[in-house]
Amino acid sequence: MSETFEAKAWVLGDDIDTDIILPTEYLALKSVEDMKPYAFSPLRPELAGLIKPGDMIVAGKNFGCGSSREQAPEVVKALGISCVVAKSYARIFFRNAINNGLLLIENPDLHDDITEGDTVMVTPGEKIEYNGKQYEIAELPDNLMEILNAGGLVKAMRKKNGLE
Amino acid sequence: MGMTLAEKIIARAAGVEATKAGNIETVTLDKLMSNDGTTHLTIDMYNKLKNPHIADVSKLVWIVDHNIPADSPKTAASHMKMRDFARENGITYYEGEGVCHQVMMEKHVNPGELIFGADSHTCAYGALGAFGTGVGCTDYLYAMVTGTSWLLVPETLRFNLHGRLNKGVYARDLILTIIGRIGANGANYKAMEFAGDGLKTLSIADRISICNLCVEAGAKTALMEVDEIAEEYLEAHGRKGQGTRFRSDEDSVFAETYEIDLSEIRPIVAKPHFVDNVVPVEEVKGTKIDEAFLGSCNNGRIEDLRVGAEIIKGKKVADKVRFLVVPASRDVYRQAMDEGLLDIFMEAGAMVMNPNCSVCWGSCQGVIGEGETLISTGTRNFKGRAGHKDSFVYLASAATVTASAIAGEIIAAQM
Numbered sequence: 001m002s003e004t005f006e007a008k009a010w011v012l013g014d015d016i017d018t019d020i021i022l023p024t025e026y027l028a029l030k031s032v033e034d035m036k037p038y039a040f041s042p043l044r045p046e047l048a049g050l051i052k053p054g055d056m057i058v059a060g061k062n063f064g065c066g067s068s069r070e071q072a073p074e075v076v077k078a079l080g081i082s083c084v085v086a087k088s089y090a091r092i093f094f095r096n097a098i099n100n101g102l103l104l105i106e107n108p109d110l111h112d113d114i115t116e117g118d119t120v121m122v123t124p125g126e127k128i129e130y131n132g133k134q135y136e137i138a139e140l141p142d143n144l145m146e147i148l149n150a151g152g153l154v155k156a157m158r159k160k161n162g163l164e
Numbered sequence: 165m166g167m168t169l170a171e172k173i174i175a176r177a178a179g180v181e182a183t184k185a186g187n188i189e190t191v192t193l194d195k196l197m198s199n200d201g202t203t204h205l206t207i208d209m210y211n212k213l214k215n216p217h218i219a220d221v222s223k224l225v226w227i228v229d230h231n232i233p234a235d236s237p238k239t240a241a242s243h244m245k246m247r248d249f250a251r252e253n254g255i256t257y258y259e260g261e262g263v264c265h266q267v268m269m270e271k272h273v274n275p276g277e278l279i280f281g282a283d284s285h286t287c288a289y290g291a292l293g294a295f296g297t298g299v300g301c302t303d304y305l306y307a308m309v310t311g312t313s314w315l316l317v318p319e320t321l322r323f324n325l326h327g328r329l330n331k332g333v334y335a336r337d338l339i340l341t342i343i344g345r346i347g348a349n350g351a352n353y354k355a356m357e358f359a360g361d362g363l364k365t366l367s368i369a370d371r372i373s374i375c376n377l378c379v380e381a382g383a384k385t386a387l388m389e390v391d392e393i394a395e396e397y398l399e400a401h402g403r404k405g406q407g408t409r410f411r412s413d414e415d416s417v418f419a420e421t422y423e424i425d426l427s428e429i430r431p432i433v434a435k436p437h438f439v440d441n442v443v444p445v446e447e448v449k450g451t452k453i454d455e456a457f458l459g460s461c462n463n464g465r466i467e468d469l470r471v472g473a474e475i476i477k478g479k480k481v482a483d484k485v486r487f488l489v490v491p492a493s494r495d496v497y498r499q500a501m502d503e504g505l506l507d508i509f510m511e512a513g514a515m516v517m518n519p520n521c522s523v524c525w526g527s528c529q530g531v532i533g534e535g536e537t538l539i540s541t542g543t544r545n546f547k548g549r550a551g552h553k554d555s556f557v558y559l560a561s562a563a564t565v566t567a568s569a570i571a572g573e574i575i576a577a578q579m
Binding site for chain 2: 017019020024027029030041042043062065067068069071090091092095096099100152153154157
């Protein structure tokens with residue numbers, strides 16, 4: 001998890017809420033795979049189709065505010081998003097993302113500097129590099145890293161059960 | 165150094181003498197509420213575990229409210245899964261009884277309890293001095309099978325309320341004003357505690373409305389200490405003396421303290437597409453509406469229906485406007501029926517629906533189309549929240565919503 005990776009950035013604004021990430025009308029779809037095309041659709045209907053596995057999202061403050069629907073972080077993860085870098089996160093979304101193995105990074109500056117489509121170097125728990133500039137990021141505590149590395153809380157529990 | 169109400173509840177649930185903001189505690193949950201928004205996902209994950217079992221089934225309460233009655237084969241299948249699992253495992257289960265938080269307040273929440281709800285508006289339980297917090301279905305599952313979870317002890321924002329609200333101004337106006345002031349993430353990770361002599365002027369219905377909306381400021385929970393008004397409510401609902409009463413110590417530390425003069429609050433509207441996008445009603449006066457909604461866990465109680473009925477009595481819903489009235493629970497529905505309120509609404513041309521989440525969450529019923537505008541006592545006005553992505557939701561009090569339903573445009577009620 002602490003290995004450096006490269007990701008193409010998709011840039012969103014402040015207060016990206018859970019109804020934007022996945023609107024209510026698609027929650028009843030059978031699987032998260034079926035939900036993928038509708039992620040972020042109220043804001044940018046084309047976006048889900050453009051995101052490639054390994055890409056990242058860079059957003060402003062309060063990312064994931066609103067509902068506790070876990071389909072929101074699930075669908076972001078299912079699109080192959082490697083990490084989200086935002087100025088801040090709403091707390092329920094933060095827990096849900098970790099529990100689904102989606103890496104969230106908090107940084108106050110990257111969003112102000114970045115241009116959509118640019119490539120960013122990410123070293124989880126250590127730093128982000130972009131356009132010759134380095135951005136410090138915090139380390140996540142061991143117990144959360146354990147959940148992230150397992151790919152989510154249920155997978156971590158299954159691992160403890162000897163099922164994975 | 166003293167402890168806050170939030171710290172005391174977490175310390176009790178963690179079995180430690182004291183804790184403070186910033187600590188991470190492992191807590192034993194007192195109750196675990198889940199609804200049909202995500203319970204089917206919890207069950208799927210549960211079935212993937214090895215020899216899973218429920219730590220204490222007596223703590224689980226499952227409530228079908230988001231899509232009741234089922235509106236498609238998909239939601240029917242999700243309900244069947246939830247119903248069968250609840251029956252097989254002996255889980256307390258409600259279907260058609262009301263919106264989950266209202267049912268919890270009427271039947272289950274006790275002071276001092278630590279409650280997880282797989283729904284963001286679980287913070288409503290603070291109206292009875294309980295620490296309710298919203299979680300996702302994975303956190304819920306973990307708590308369901310282990311009986312425990314971890315919690316970061318939150319800092320507390322304290323709101324001292326003074327005086328009383330003027331006639332025609334409601335708890336909804338107060339909490340929207342506060343959210344407008346501190347912003348949609350102004351209380352992120354924090355507890356919002358309400359106190360002061362002004363609190364004594366607010367009913368339990370008002371208090372639920374206030375606590376319920378605190379998640380729209382990012383709060384982890386909302387809290388109020390139990391007083392005689394809360395005790396009366398508990399007694400009237402058969403739970404006299406249950407739970408534990410805590411209060412913040414005189415010398416407890418608050419991250420921020422706000423003094424709020426209730427007499428200064430005015431009727432407020434939250435404009436599309438954010439709950440903190442608030443303005444006085446006059447500023448959006450004349451905005452044409454297509455639909456009005458009186459209901460939800462925020463404003464579907466008997467007190468709200470009385471406000472609406474008084475305003476609409478003898479009048480008619482505007483031409484081309486749909487007015488949905490949705491009592492928050494079966495008890496509220498029956499009381500409104502006994503008091504003749506439902507008759508008043510129907511006489512005026514409103515549609516009275518069964519208790520459920522309705523258009524507040526943009527599914528099941530009342531969904532609005534492209535370019536349409538809804539004025540609502542619901543909880544959120546995010547883009548697309550009530551239906552089409554290009555539609556508009558304004559949030560306001562029961563009085564403003566009802567007056568607007570009659571006028572066909574946004575207007576403050578003449579009280």
